[in-house]
Amino acid sequence: MKLEKEADLFAVRSLISEDDYNEFISESNFTRQSILDFAGQMGIHPGIVVGRLQHDRFVDFRSLNDLRVRYQIQ
Incomplete structure (x- = not known):
């Protein structure tokens, strides 16, 4: 969980x-x-x-998801 938060923060800043x-x-x-x-x-x-707008709650998590790319790790 800590690594995920660090990755999120890096993405937000960069x-x-x-x-x-x-x-x-x-x-x-x-x-x-x-x-x-x-x-x-x-x-x-x-x-x-x-994703950023959803995370920051400016856009509902159910909205505009067709603009996002989903990755599946196998």
Whole structure:
């Protein structure tokens, strides 16, 4: 669990600039298109943005999951 939390913190700090993220969430516009646009500007996959928004409870965990990529470890 500790390793997972460290990985989450690393991702939060390195994948999306805190200033850019704060500016994005301040607009409270969490539509599919706004997320795609923001992800494109940041040069990251939109699933990363959706995951962050879900984690931070700006977007419901049941919303926009089609923008996320699921990995299955076998």
